[in-house]
Amino acid sequence: MVRGKIELKKIENANRLQVSFTNRRKVLMKKANDLSILCDADVALIVFSNTGDVYNFSSRRLKRIISDLQSFQTILLNQVETSRLQEKIALEENQLLRKQIESMVGRGSSGPQVDPESSSSDENDKEDHHSDTSLQLGWGKRKKLKIERPAITLEVQVSSD
Amino acid sequence: MVRGKIELKKIENANRLQVSFTNRRKVLMKKANDLSILCDADVALIVFSNTGDVYNFSSRRLKRIISDLQSFQTILLNQVETSRLQEKIALEENQLLRKQIESMVGRGSSGPQVDPESSSSDENDKEDHHSDTSLQLGWGKRKKLKIERPAITLEVQVSSD
């Protein structure tokens, strides 16, 4: 029987903690589910036990968002890899071309000097290269990255209620 | 007074739904907080009302993870932009070099042919270029991307308890 209000601090007894964790976690999940259904809300919940086990709940629409989030990260990671590889290949090709030129003009000539910084393309897509360092967790650039499913912009506020 | 068990389906009356949402959301947040403190767990909770309002709670350690996640995405986005720009610059430099060679060898010569696919560098970092298409939401590659704070590998299972 519960006697009096329980004190809001870590339960010291490991056994009691484990029991309490299991019960409270289940209730929390149930209430998250109730809220999402009764009030037509989207809810995502993730719980890590102090032993590292992971439990989570997400209502249907949020499942898609989480799925999108995972896809998004994967796409970004692959994009980074691909671009880096492409750049490497292009640079190596540059080296070969330079050598070829060098061999053609003969030794003593300083060869062609191309400054990468000044060889910047057409000016008609300059807007793509701004650097946005604001923290965001979302889909602001999804069109460029070919995310197929439309999604919302999700700004997570880290304040607690 | 509550008469009988409540039926687990969307509350139709918009006013009652709103009231219920507010109460249940507060309770859910409180219970999430209780769980995290009493049972030394990490909990993150995000709730969207059906009007689009967002509410969330995250326990202290997960705040950092969420913060890391945001940083991670920002870094990835910037990385993608940077890599693409670098690639573009390298390719443009290629073009210039090719033209220079072409003008040197004169018209009628087919110019140098460099096959990008076969010009692959030193073999000592080949492992960096594998493409992992498994869905993951985590930090497997953080070292390469200069995430400064150490973090865990977070695999979200989308099943609901």
Added chain:
DNA sequence: TACACTATGTATAACAG
């Protein structure tokens, strides 16, 4: 609109076996 009240249902920690 929004808060206070209350009957009833739910959650919980301690206890029993």
Added chain:
DNA sequence: TCTGTTATACATAGTGT
């Protein structure tokens, strides 16, 4: 350790003001 029981605290929907 685990499972069931139970006294108490908490949550909730409806109603009143």
